[in-house]
Amino acid sequence: MARETPVLSIIACGAGPAAAIGTLVRLAIGRGWTVQVIATPSALEFFDAGEIEAETGSPVRSQYSKPGAPRSRIPDAIIVAPATFNTINQWALGISDTYALGVLAEQTGLGIPIVVLPFVSDALAGRPPFARSVKALRAEGVSILLGAGSVRPHPAHGEADVVNAFPWDLALDEAAEMCGFGG
16 A cells, blocks of 8 residues: 655755754655654754654654654655764674664665765765775665765865755655656
């Protein structure tokens, strides 16, 4: 039985664009998604979780639930944005020390489309461990929007312009395409 509206999990990491995660939430809802937000612990400092909960109608999750507590819905797609150097590297290594990383570890390779919109400096993006992590996740079917025609790393001390013009639509377009329906 098909759902009325597809479910999108947005996993927010602690980086500048997370302050505008509401933009991604509103864009996704406007495109017909039911949205649930998961945040890394550091991402919670960047936005008002209560405001996001009011917009989505579901709690912002950053911790595992106690037994018997309500669970998040199984998503039709996942967007990780802004995805940090740390989260991408830990995920690729199979480290699951936060709820957000646990969700990613469990869902990778199961056929649920996962789209990553990175927010990394050129200094960090040039590191061999990061290149290996991107390659490993792509090999598992994760769509990482990094490079020509996507997101480019920002200068280490010039991120303000990038934060203000973060391309949320790219991730939504990719998720819709991977799910096989219009954005």
